[in-house]
Every structure is written in C-alpha cells, then in structure tokens.
Amino acid sequence: MSALLELRGVTVAYGGAPVVEDASLTLAFREVAALLGANGAGKSTLLKAVMGLVPLARGEIFLHGETLTGVPPEERARRGIAYVPEGRRVFGGMTVRENLEVAAWCDAASRRRRLDEAFFLFPQLAEKSSARAWTLSGGQQQMLAIGRALMQAPSLLLLDEPFLGLAPVLVREVVNRIRAAAVGGPGILIAEQAFDAVAALAPRGYAMRLGRVTAEGTLSELRDSGMLAESLLPR
Amino acid sequence: MDALTLVQLLLNATALGAAYALVALGFVLVINATGAVNFAHGDLVMAGGFLSVALAGALPLPGIVLLPVVAALMALLGLALSAAAYLPLRNRPPVSVFISTIAVGVMLQNGANAIFGAAPRGGPPLAGDGALSLGGLALDRQSAAVIVAAAILLAATHLLLTHTQLGKRMRATAQDPEMACALGVRTGRMVALTFALAAALAGTAGLLLSNRYFVTPAEGGSLMLKAYIAVVIGGWGRIGGAVIGAFLIALFESVIAAFLSQPVAEAALYAVLLIVLFVRPGGILGEVEGRRA
Numbered sequence: 016m017s018a019l020l021e022l023r024g025v026t027v028a029y030g031g032a033p034v035v036e037d038a039s040l041t042l043a044f045r046e047v048a049a050l051l052g053a054n055g056a057g058k059s060t061l062l063k064a065v066m067g068l069v070p071l072a073r074g075e076i077f078l079h080g081e082t083l084t085g086v087p088p089e090e091r092a093r094r095g096i097a098y099v100p101e102g103r104r105v106f107g108g109m110t111v112r113e114n115l116e117v118a119a120w121c122d123a124a125s126r127r128r129r130l131d132e133a134f135f136l137f138p139q140l141a142e143k144s145s146a147r148a149w150t151l152s153g154g155q156q157q158m159l160a161i162g163r164a165l166m167q168a169p170s171l172l173l174l175d176e177p178f179l180g181l182a183p184v185l186v187r188e189v190v191n192r193i194r195a196a197a198v199g200g201p202g203i204l205i206a207e208q209a210f211d212a213v214a215a216l217a218p219r220g221y222a223m224r225l226g227r228v229t230a231e232g233t234l235s236e237l238r239d240s241g242m243l244a245e246s247l248l249p250r
Numbered sequence: 251m252d253a254l255t256l257v258q259l260l261l262n263a264t265a266l267g268a269a270y271a272l273v274a275l276g277f278v279l280v281i282n283a284t285g286a287v288n289f290a291h292g293d294l295v296m297a298g299g300f301l302s303v304a305l306a307g308a309l310p311l312p313g314i315v316l317l318p319v320v321a322a323l324m325a326l327l328g329l330a331l332s333a334a335a336y337l338p339l340r341n342r343p344p345v346s347v348f349i350s351t352i353a354v355g356v357m358l359q360n361g362a363n364a365i366f367g368a369a370p371r372g373g374p375p376l377a378g379d380g381a382l383s384l385g386g387l388a389l390d391r392q393s394a395a396v397i398v399a400a401a402i403l404l405a406a407t408h409l410l411l412t413h414t415q416l417g418k419r420m421r422a423t424a425q426d427p428e429m430a431c432a433l434g435v436r437t438g439r440m441v442a443l444t445f446a447l448a449a450a451l452a453g454t455a456g457l458l459l460s461n462r463y464f465v466t467p468a469e470g471g472s473l474m475l476k477a478y479i480a481v482v483i484g485g486w487g488r489i490g491g492a493v494i495g496a497f498l499i500a501l502f503e504s505v506i507a508a509f510l511s512q513p514v515a516e517a518a519l520y521a522v523l524l525i526v527l528f529v530r531p532g533g534i535l536g537e538v539e540g541r542r543a
C-alpha cells in the first residue's frame with residue numbers, strides 16, 4: 016500500500032541557492048510524524064513545497080501515490096492537504112466563524128456539521144465565533160488556524176511550528192487539541208523545534224539540518240543518537 | 251434659506267453621496283483584492299452612464315428596469331478588464347497595473363467619445379420624473395429613487411461579502427491571497443470576480459448619476475479622483491470608510507456649495523482632505539495595514 020505522503024529527493028532553491036536539498040521522507044495514513052530542526056534548517060520550506068507554495072528545483076512529491084508535480088496549491092488543498100503556517104495567518108478582518116467557514120469545500124449541511132465539530136474541539140472558538148480574528152490571543156489564533164485547516168476535512172495536515180510563541184500552559188492545550196484531532200483523522204506532519212511538545216504527539220520523526228534530512232527514527236532514537244541535538248543547534 | 255430647501259439639499263446630497271458610495275465601494279474592493287489602484291474605475295462609471303443612455307435609447311424603459319442589465323453588462327466589462335489589465339501583470343510591481351488600467355481608461359474614454367461624441371448626454375430617470383409629496387414636503391422623485399436603489403445595492407454587496415461563501419472567499423483573497431490559495435481558493439478567479447463586482451457597482455452608479463448630472467466621455471478622471479479622495483478620507487482599504495468619504499464629498503458638493511459656491515466648496519473639501527492627512531493620516535477609520543498604493 017502506498018504512503019499518504021512521499022517526498023523523493025526534494026530540492027528547493029531561492030535565487031539559485033538550495034534551502035532544502037535532496038530531502039526524502041514518507042508519512043503513512045493517519046500517522047503523526049515530526050520534522051525537527053533549528054531555525055533555518057529548511058522545515059518551513061519543506062512544508063511549503065508540499066503545499067505547492069514554493070517550486071521544486073528537483074525531486075517529486077506524491078500524495079496517495081499520485082504525483083503533485085504541476086498541481087497548484089489550491090488544487091492540493093482540494094485533494095486533501097491542509098496547511099497551518101508559522102505565524103497562524105488567520106484572516107484578521109474576518110470573524111472566527113467566517114475564518115472557519117471559508118475553508119470548507121462542501122455543501123451547507125456538511126459545513127455546519129464541520130463547524131460544530133470545530134467548536135466542539137475548540138470550545139474557546141465557539142465563545143468567540145463572532146469576534147474578529149485579530150482580537151484573539153496568540154493561543155486562540157493558533158487554535159483557529161488549526162480549526163480552519165480541519166474544516167477542509169484533510170487527509171494530510173501540515174503544521175508549521177504550532178507551539179511557537181505560546182505559553183507552556185497553552186502548548187499543553189494545543190497538544191491536547193492536535194491529539195484529539197488526530198484520532199481517526201488526518202496524517203499529520205509537524206515541523207517544530209520544541210522537542211518535548213512534539214514528543215507528546217509524534218512517535219516518529221525526521222531531523223533536518225542545513226536543508227538536509229539528516230536522520231529518521233522514533234523520537235527517542237533521534238534524541239538518543241545525538242543527531243537531534245546536532246539538528247537543533249542553530250547554523 | 252428655508253427649511254424645505256435645506257431638506258431638499260440634504261436629500262440631493264444623500265442621493266449624490268449614495269451614488270458616490272457605490273463608486274468608492276467598487277474602487278476599494280479592487281484595491282483590497284489586488285493591492286493596486288484601478289485607474290480606469292472612473293471611466294467604468296462613465297461607461298455605465300453611456301451604456302444607460304444607449305439602452306434607454308433602444309428600449310424605452312425606466313432606469314430601474316435597465317439597472318440590472320447595466321450591472322450585468324458592466325460585470326462582463328470588469329471581467330474583461332481584469333483579464334486584459336490585471337491578471338497578466340499580477341506578479342509584476344503595482345505600477346504595471348497602474349499603467350495598464352490607465353491605458354484601459356483612455357481606451358474607454360476615446361471609445362465613448364467616438365461613439366457618443368463629447369457633448370453631455372442625459373440618462374434615463376430611475377422611476378419617472380416629478381416630485382413625491384411627503385408630509386407637506388415635495389421631494390424630488392429621482393433623488394429618492396437613487397437613494398433607495400443605492401441603499402439596496404450597498405446592502406446586497408454587504409450581504410454578498412459577509413453571508414455567502416463566495417463573498418467570504420473574495421475577502422479572504424483580499425486579506426491574504428497566499429493563505430487563501432492554500433485553503434483551496436482559486437484566487438485569480440476571486441480577483442476577476444472582484445473586478446466584475448466593482449465594475450457592476452461603478453456602472454450602476456453611472457446610471458444613477460447620468461440623469462441628474464449627465465455623462466461625458468471625459469468625466470472618468472474626476473470620478474476616479476473623488477473615489478480616491480473618499481478612500482483616503484475614510485481610511486485606505488476600509489469599505490465603510492470609503493462610503494463615509496463618499497457621503498462627505500457629496501455633502502460638500504451639494505450643501506456646502508449651496509451655502510458658499512461650487513469653487514469654494516471644492517476648495518474647502520480639499521482643505522478637509524489636507525486636515526485629515528495631517529491629523530489622521532490613516533483616514534477616519536484608520537488604514538488597513540500595508541495596503542497603501
């Protein structure tokens with residue numbers, strides 16, 4: 016059976032200089048995996064490449080065994096990839112409810128059902144459903160960004176540094192929500208630097224350093240091998 | 251000046267402001283969707299005015315019946331404008347779009363001149379001429395009809411943008427096109443539809459203005475300037491601010507002009523613009539961050 020997501024030799028270059036080089040990884044259906052590395056390791060660029068937001072210089076990406084070469088980002092979203100970027104990027108001038116609704120590609124009844132599910136998963140958002148997104152706290156915006164992605168009913172969820180800038184108590188809450196969303200839900204690839212937070216979610220992961228995937232294994236293997244410590248060092 | 255005259259002046263100002271509000275609304279929607287100024291926007295108002303003149307000549311129907319036809323045809327013109335002057339240049343600096351829309355504006359202006367001539371032409375009344383008697387006041391029927399029609403169009407646009415999936419996706423595209431794209435929104439299509447909506451609003455404003463104020467091929471520039479001023483006064487990128495700015499301009503052109511004179515009122519309007527720029531550079535409602543073009 017083919018993997019949910021497979022990257023083969025992916026290289027991304029900005030202005031001729033490779034930011035991600037020859038990266039390969041796989042994610043099984045409903046698997047939660049981590050992509051660990053320091054700032055500038057290429058994690059965010061790799062997620063953007065999966066979403067189609069940056070072009071590949073070399074390599075190929077497959078979703079459900081089908082190539083994504085030439086598939087634009089909006090079509091990738093409709094094929095089941097949801098993306099939560101670093102910095103959340105909620106639509107600040109729109110309400111919480113509108114932010115959620117805009118991502119649902121389905122009929123009105125399904126949209127209402129997904130909205131109910133999102134509000135069940137994130138009760139704080141239900142309380143603020145009519146508030147403009149820019150008025151939310153950082154933690155609430157992060158939940159909104161994740162909730163918005165889940166409104167797509169994705170088969171693959173890409174999370175870019177979901178714990179960045181959150182207080183420890185909020186990190187625990189977001190971890191719990193992601194864990195709840197993952198039950199019977201999408202495969203999740205989490206790009207993170209916060210090992211402890213991501214270790215509570217992902218049994219397996221990849222280490223990245225200077226644009227390359229340098230190690231693969233369970234998180235305890237990565238931690239014990241020393242590769243992770245090296246990856247988490249800044250350039 | 252007696253009370254009746256003042257009421258009539260305020261009614262005229264409201265009618266003019268309502269039409270200007272449609273112009274400014276379309277103008278700001280395109281700014282938000284593209285980050286660039288559509289310099290052909292005033293010429294779209296002019297085109298809507300001449301389209302109304304032509305339709306009224308061919309079909310002896312009241313303006314209110316022609317209005318949806320004008321809106322639909324102008325929406326098609328907006329789609330053509332986006333295909334010709336925006337979408338091929340969307341990844342270029344905004345100045346490319348400035349130039350391309352100026353080019354389209356000049357083409358519209360010269361096209362109208364060639365077809366209709368330079369002389370002012372009067373469009374159809376919206377719902378007949380004459381006066382409405384209301385509590386002893388004789389209110390101009392055309393002004394009242396323009397206010398009602400513009401209010402319905404403004405409300406319909408508000409509902410479209412806030413209560414439909416299409417409108418929410420148009421707003422999402424305007425706020426963060428890359429993120430909207432990552433959520434599955436076909437942003438190019440949303441921008442094209444925004445041009446269509448803006449052109450439809452401009453065209454209907456052209457119809458509403460064409461009866462009372464006539465229409466000439468060269469008026470697009472001054473209408474564009476008014477829309478620009480409305481957006482600067484109201485707050486760059488603010489839909490509500492554009493509407494407020496439009497009514498303020500109409501107040502000066504109708505009421506202040508009646509008390510002082512047209513040139514003094516116009517000078518006073520620009521003085522207010524300068525004061526706003528000095529005291530509140532972001533406009534009355536404040537500028538949407540990073541949108542200035």
